[in-house]
Amino acid sequence: MNTIISTFFRSLVSAFLLISLILEMILPGIAEAAVTPPTDPPIYAEFNFTYPYWYHPVIGGGQDAVKFGDTVQTSGLVRSDAKITSITIDATELGISELIEYPVLYNPTEQLYPFGAALHVRTHANGTAKLRVTIIDEHGNKNIQVQTLKLDNTPAVIRIDDTRYATTSGATGTLLVSGSLDENETKLYAYDYRYVLYGADHTEIDSGSLEQRAEGVQAFTDLPKGPFTDYSVRLGSYPLDRHPEAVYVAIRLVMRDGAGNDTVAFGPMVALSGTTTPTLPEIPHGTGVSSVLFLPGIEGSRLYRTTDGCSPTQSSCVEQKLWDPSGTTDVRDLYLNENGTSVRPDIYTKAGDSINNVLLFKFYESFAKDMDSFRSAGAMTEWRSVAYDWRLSLNDVVSKGAQHDSRIYYSEATSTPYIVQTLRELASRSKTGKVTIVAHSNGGLVAKTLLEKIGATETARLIDNVILVGTPQSGAPQSIAGLLHGYGTALPADWCSTWAVVGALCSKNVSRTRARALAENMPGTYHLLPSLSYFDLVRDALHPLIAFTTNNAYRAERTAYGRTIDSESELFKFLTAQEGGRTKPIPSELSKPNVLNALLLSYTHDTHGVIDAWTPPPSVQVYQIGGWGIDTLSGIEYYDRKKPSGAPGETVVAYRPAFVEDGDATVPIPSALLMPVASNVKRYWLDLSGSALLASLAGIRHANLLESDQLRVFIGNILLAKQTTLPRSITTTQPATINPKKKLLFMLRGPATLHAYDRNGRHTGQSVDGPLEESIPGTTYGEIGETKYILAVADDTYQIVARGFEAGIASLEIEEQSEDTSIASSTYETTTSMSSEVSLTITNGIEGTIGFEDTESTSTIPVLSPIQEENGERHSGKSSSLHSTSSTELIISETPRHVPAPVSIEIPVGSDAETAKEEVVSTTSTSSVVPLTASTELSVSRKRNSRMTASALVPVQDFVYELLAAILKLLSSILSLISSIWK
Numbered sequence: 011m012n013t014i015i016s017t018f019f020r021s022l023v024s025a026f027l028l029i030s031l032i033l034e035m036i037l038p039g040i041a042e043a044a045v046t047p048p049t050d051p052p053i054y055a056e057f058n059f060t061y062p063y064w065y066h067p068v069i070g071g072g073q074d075a076v077k078f079g080d081t082v083q084t085s086g087l088v089r090s091d092a093k094i095t096s097i098t099i100d101a102t103e104l105g106i107s108e109l110i111e112y113p114v115l116y117n118p119t120e121q122l123y124p125f126g127a128a129l130h131v132r133t134h135a136n137g138t139a140k141l142r143v144t145i146i147d148e149h150g151n152k153n154i155q156v157q158t159l160k161l162d163n164t165p166a167v168i169r170i171d172d173t174r175y176a177t178t179s180g181a182t183g184t185l186l187v188s189g190s191l192d193e194n195e196t197k198l199y200a201y202d203y204r205y206v207l208y209g210a211d212h213t214e215i216d217s218g219s220l221e222q223r224a225e226g227v228q229a230f231t232d233l234p235k236g237p238f239t240d241y242s243v244r245l246g247s248y249p250l251d252r253h254p255e256a257v258y259v260a261i262r263l264v265m266r267d268g269a270g271n272d273t274v275a276f277g278p279m280v281a282l283s284g285t286t287t288p289t290l291p292e293i294p295h296g297t298g299v300s301s302v303l304f305l306p307g308i309e310g311s312r313l314y315r316t317t318d319g320c321s322p323t324q325s326s327c328v329e330q331k332l333w334d335p336s337g338t339t340d341v342r343d344l345y346l347n348e349n350g351t352s353v354r355p356d357i358y359t360k361a362g363d364s365i366n367n368v369l370l371f372k373f374y375e376s377f378a379k380d381m382d383s384f385r386s387a388g389a390m391t392e393w394r395s396v397a398y399d400w401r402l403s404l405n406d407v408v409s410k411g412a413q414h415d416s417r418i419y420y421s422e423a424t425s426t427p428y429i430v431q432t433l434r435e436l437a438s439r440s441k442t443g444k445v446t447i448v449a450h451s452n453g454g455l456v457a458k459t460l461l462e463k464i465g466a467t468e469t470a471r472l473i474d475n476v477i478l479v480g481t482p483q484s485g486a487p488q489s490i491a492g493l494l495h496g497y498g499t500a501l502p503a504d505w506c507s508t509w510a511v512v513g514a515l516c517s518k519n520v521s522r523t524r525a526r527a528l529a530e531n532m533p534g535t536y537h538l539l540p541s542l543s544y545f546d547l548v549r550d551a552l553h554p555l556i557a558f559t560t561n562n563a564y565r566a567e568r569t570a571y572g573r574t575i576d577s578e579s580e581l582f583k584f585l586t587a588q589e590g591g592r593t594k595p596i597p598s599e600l601s602k603p604n605v606l607n608a609l610l611l612s613y614t615h616d617t618h619g620v621i622d623a624w625t626p627p628p629s630v631q632v633y634q635i636g637g638w639g640i641d642t643l644s645g646i647e648y649y650d651r652k653k654p655s656g657a658p659g660e661t662v663v664a665y666r667p668a669f670v671e672d673g674d675a676t677v678p679i680p681s682a683l684l685m686p687v688a689s690n691v692k693r694y695w696l697d698l699s700g701s702a703l704l705a706s707l708a709g710i711r712h713a714n715l716l717e718s719d720q721l722r723v724f725i726g727n728i729l730l731a732k733q734t735t736l737p738r739s740i741t742t743t744q745p746a747t748i749n750p751k752k753k754l755l756f757m758l759r760g761p762a763t764l765h766a767y768d769r770n771g772r773h774t775g776q777s778v779d780g781p782l783e784e785s786i787p788g789t790t791y792g793e794i795g796e797t798k799y800i801l802a803v804a805d806d807t808y809q810i811v812a813r814g815f816e817a818g819i820a821s822l823e824i825e826e827q828s829e830d831t832s833i834a835s836s837t838y839e840t841t842t843s844m845s846s847e848v849s850l851t852i853t854n855g856i857e858g859t860i861g862f863e864d865t866e867s868t869s870t871i872p873v874l875s876p877i878q879e880e881n882g883e884r885h886s887g888k889s890s891s892l893h894s895t896s897s898t899e900l901i902i903s904e905t906p907r908h909v910p911a912p913v914s915i916e917i918p919v920g921s922d923a924e925t926a927k928e929e930v931v932s933t934t935s936t937s938s939v940v941p942l943t944a945s946t947e948l949s950v951s952r953k954r955n956s957r958m959t960a961s962a963l964v965p966v967q968d969f970v971y972e973l974l975a976a977i978l979k980l981l982s983s984i985l986s987l988i989s990s991i992w993k
Contacts, residue, residue: 053094057086057143057155064270074197075160075269078105078134082159084141085126092147094123103139104159105132112143134163162269166192170277173261176242186240187261187277193235197268200230202771205245207256208279209719215256218787219770220244228770230263256282298441299729300474302381302393303433306364306374307451307480307713308534309333311397314417315343315356322356322414322422332357334365341524350403350533350610351421358417359397374450377716380726390729391439396429400452403533404459404617429460437472444474446729450716451677454481455537458621470627475728477633480715482677483684484548484622485540487555488643493529493539493585494603495665496522523597526604536610539585540681541618542578548680553644553670556584560650563663566591582611601664622684625691632691633728636682637674637715638745639699641753641790641801644670644678651759651821652837666757666797666823672744674698675790676712679744696721697739699788752804753827754852757797760820762812762842764791764798769807774800807853814842822850 060083061073076082082104088094097112112125133139143155170189185205191198207215220229221244229243245259261277313333320327332340345353366374374395384390398407399420411420411428418428436445449457457476461469482489529535540548540555554574558564570589571580583589585606595602626632645668650661672679674696683693696718698710710718720737736742758764765775772785784791786808790801802808804826812820820842825835840848 052090053092053145053147053151053153054089055086055143055145055153055155056088057084057141057157059084059141059157059159061159062270064266073268073270075162075267076104076131076139077161077163077269077271078131080131080270082129082131082141083126084129084143084157085124086143086155088123088125088145088153089121090123090147090151092149092151094145094147096144096146097123097125098144099127099129100142100144101129101139103133104129104141105135106130131161133161135161136163137161160269162267162271165271165273166195166198166265166267168192168263168265168273168275170261170263170275173277173280175280176240184242184244185259185261185280186242188237188239188241189275189277190237191233191235191265192267192273195235195267198235199266200228200233200263201266201272202262202264203228203230203243204262204770205243206260206262206276207282208258208260210257212258212279217262217785218245220261230265258282297389297730299384299389300442300444300446301391301436301440302384302729303436303445303447304364304374304377304381304393304395305447305449305453305456306395306397307453308400308538310365310373310450310453311359311400312363312365313344313399313401314358314360315354316358320356322358322412322417322419334368341528344401344528346401346528346531346533348531348607348609350531350607350613352399352401355421356419357399357401357421358419359399360416361397361413361418362395363397364395371714372717373714374716376719377448377722377725380722384726384729389441391441392436394432394436396432398429398456400534401528401532403613404455404537404621406533407456408460408463429456430464433460433464433472442474445472446475446477447473448477448479448725449481450479451481451712452534452538454478454483455621458483458624459617461626462620462624466627470629473630475631475633476626477635477725477728478682479635479721480637480674480677480682480712481634482538482681483634484543484618484681485538486643486677486681487540487645488676489535489538490540490555490581490585491643491646491667493526493535493606494646496526496600522600526600527597530604531607531610533610533613536607536614537617539611539614540578540581541622542615543618543622543684544681545576545578547684548678553668555581555645557645557647557668560648560663562650562661564591564648578615582608582615585611625685625688628690630690632685633694634683634685634692635694635696635715635721635724635740636677636679637698637710637712638672638679638695639697640673640675640711641669642673642675642678644668651823652839664759664797667792667799669755669790669801669827674712674715693742694724694736695741695744697741697745699745752833754802754804754808755825755827756800756802756810757823757825758799758812758820759797759823760812760842761816761818762814762820762846762848764800764822765811765813766800766802767809767811774802775811807851809849809851811847811849812840812842814846814848815844817841817843820848824852 061076062080062082063072073080084099088097094114094116097114099110099112101110106129110127110129112127114123115125116123129141137160139159139161141157141159145153145155168189168191170187172186172188174186176184176186203220204217205220206217209215222228223232223243230241233241243261258279259282260279263275263277265273265275267273311333312331314329314331316322316324316327316329330340332343335341343354344357347353364374366372366378378395381390381393385392397418398411400407402410402420406420408429409427410423411418412422412424413419413426413428413431420428433445437443447457457478461473461476464472554576556571556575558568558571558573566589567584570591571584575581575584586608587593587605592603592605594605646665647668648663648665651664653660653662656662670678674682679695683695685691685693687693696715698718715721718739720739723737724740756764756766763776765773766786766789767773768786772787774784774786774789774791776782782791786802788803792799792801800810810822810824812822814820818841820840822838822840823835824837826833838850842848
């Protein structure tokens with residue numbers, strides 16, 4: 011038995027010794043192989059994208075698909091122990107043929123490579139599109155990330171088949187709408203919903219918002235997909251109550267799908283319940299009315315010159331049209347001498363050559379058609395539009411005007427001035443033996459000068475009616491801004507003349523610089539300045555023509571005049587810089603006020619001294635008609651504003667507009683209705699407050715007052731001597747104030763465009779395709795110098811957007827006004843770049859400012875830190891002082907806007923060589939994923955909880971291998987000892 015046991019132990023010991031020997035031979039190799047890390051360290055990567063976002067205060071949000079023209083924001087993070095050499099994206103399925111190279115930038119703090127780019131969709135396809143990002147390190151390892159986007163370039167199918175009144179309760183009753191919404195769309199938003207008003211000739215007049223169906227439920231937002239029948243909507247009263255001339259109504263619905271495709275559906279026109287058509291009064295057979303002499307406003311007549319060497323007496327000459335101009339050379343030929351006479355004596359106009367329209371913009375076209383209707387009906391013998399050289403003094407216009415064939419030279423003296431001769435000819439052939447003068451704007455000053463010239467006796471013999479439409483009888487503050495800074499003078503569109511890219515087109519015909527140079531010696535602009543009568547009868551203490559609230563500039567002016575210009579003599583001294591506070595600027599310095607011509611200011615004083623005191627003979631009826639309800643420039647304020655990127659307390663002088671509501675956007679009502687009421691002198695207000703500007707064409711303002719249907723009906727009634735009820739928008743007393751409470755004035759300076767959106771998505775500002783829009787009721791857009799401004803009622807919610815067009819700094823100032831007086835203001839500042847976009851939401855005044863948000867930033871939210879200034883000192887807390895200013899600085903937070911769920915990507919350590927070279931991880935996304943950046947908390951947490959990489963495991967493997975080898979050796983020794991003892 012012992013022999014057997016001994017033999018067993020010896021065999022066991024021999025086996026252990028053999029195993030130990032074998033382990034001692036092979037384990038070092040295994041350990042060496044185990045502790046050697048892979049030659050190619052893996053690449054860890056994330057890749058995300060963001061669908062576009064479009065703003066709408068009710069339904070705005072991210073899209074769930076993209077279409078042609080959209081921009082997709084992409085971003086990602088890469089970690090690797092090896093150096094990353096290339097990050098590229100293949101977006102061919104978005105229509106981008108070229109491979110996009112991301113810049114390879116290493117962030118040593120976060121120990122990763124962030125990347126990102128904006129991709130512009132260039133395909134019209136539908137379906138899906140894959141974005142493939144390839145990341146390559148210095149060893150040739152690859153990691154390919156794939157994201158899938160949805161493509162949708164097909165708008166939804168929307169129809170409005172029928173519209174009818176549910177009741178006969180009047181024009182603002184309930185409409186029943188039937189139609190269908192596309193059932194194949196996953197998402198449909200009621201982006202815009204309104205009723206559209208049309209005139210008797212089916213031309214669009216205006217549009218208004220539909221009332222809510224219930225508290226918080228907007229029209230068409232609760233429609234089911236598929237067919238719908240008799241869906242009830244109710245017409246809002248604004249602007250229907252402002253347009254009694256409206257005859258038809260239709261529903262316009264804009265539905266937006268998940269890709270941002272818009273479908274516009276128009277319903278059929280329905281006759282408005284309870285409305286009448288404001289057509290010209292019926293002209294009874296055999297009726298005879300007076301002939302009409304029409305005098306257009308300033309710049310309302312075309313001007314020409316002949317080629318050099320062609321005298322006025324030659325019957326045929328080669329001519330060149332100078333106005334309306336086709337370029338700056340034409341304007342240069344219109345310059346005048348310091349005494350107000352034309353540099354070129356060969357400038358002329360033509361009989362009847364007034365500018366009735368320019369492209370799609372109408373000024374006198376509809377009025378001219380009305381006059382033609384009277385003539386064609388046989389009621390009027392003739393009417394004439396008298397073109398004149400509006401550059402010259404009023405006395406030259408009515409005392410000169412030599413006619414040679416069809417050419418009329420107002421620089422040439424004659425015994426038969428053209429306007430006087432035309433008046434007498436019209437009266438001699440008139441059916442009544444008399445003439446009715448209809449004059450617009452500056453034409454009204456010409457008319458008063460003409461009647462003063464011919465005297466009361468001849469006036470009574472030749473004239474029965476004088477109709478003054480929007481005439482600045484005692485001047486207008488806007489002329490100050492034009493003469494000093496070129497405000498409102500660029501052509502064809504002053505409001506966009508200072509913008510990048512389109513600015514050159516907007517001022518292609520006349521730049522502000524060229525217009526200011528032309529006006530400097532032009533009597534036609536000087537007699538539009540506020541006269542002595544303006545100061546005596548129009549101006550009020552709350553609205554000075556010139557105000558100096560600056561503490562750091564215009565010291566000489568403040569010493570001479572105080573804080574405001576309060577008299578004609580002070581105004582003229584300031585315009586000519588007699589206080590010695592400033593010098594004449596170079597032509598391009600539009601921000602600096604020009605120094606004007608003292609001789610022409612003297613002419614202005616003398617001229618208004620005569621025409622402001624003119625009174626008509628008792629037999630002549632005078633109708634003064636002024637536009638009302640549009641915010642109109644009342645003066646200019648020179649003030650200190652924070653210098654862009656300046657030190658605390660560092661300011662620059664700037665100027666900004668002040669407004670009053672009682673005007674037509676150019677002429678204040680008190681100036682248009684200057685003459686006191688008498689038995690033969692009447693005053694009429696033309697209410698323009700409801701004339702929203704649709705696509706920049708339909709709104710009634712100063713320049714196109716005679717396009718107003720209501721005004722033209724009124725003029726027709728005057729000609730027919732019909733004592734009928736006045737059209738609804740014409741009154742003999744001032745209309746009730748639209749918003750007697752508060753207004754907001756948004757002023758933007760810097761390289762950015764200004765836009766406002768209301769809660770219904772309506773827009774005021776420049777539209778995407780170029781034209782100006784004022785679709786938000788009660789808003790006005792304009793520019794003075796480099797300042798863009800929007801005036802709006804305060805009791806609403808707006809998103810204010812500043813869109814950059816070049817690198818720089820933009821400041822947005824918000825001023826809250828009550829009864830046209832500033833009660834509070836705030837200033838915000840931000841950097842701009844090409845295509846940058848910064849927004850702010852404001853509700854019910856400055857108190858309701860929500861935030862100033864950089865809508866292009868994908869990682870941070872600008873946080874507002876208010877810093878208020880009062881009397882030059884900074885302090886905390888809210889100030890209620892009228893002149894204090896709350897300015898806000900932007901501080902960028904390090905907190906990420908959104909942190910999406912992480913996408914975990916690993917490459918197995920044991921992968922073969924090919925797998926390690928190219929590992930593809932594919933994810934499909936149907937929702938927005940906000941890009942990550944290196945400075946997020948997510949990346950910090952990943953550093954704390956990161957998975958161990960292959961290289962990180964090497965020290966652990968070394969320890970395990972060494973411990974195993976030691977255990978085997980110990981076991982071998984123990985077995986050897988047991989064997990020896992047993993022996």
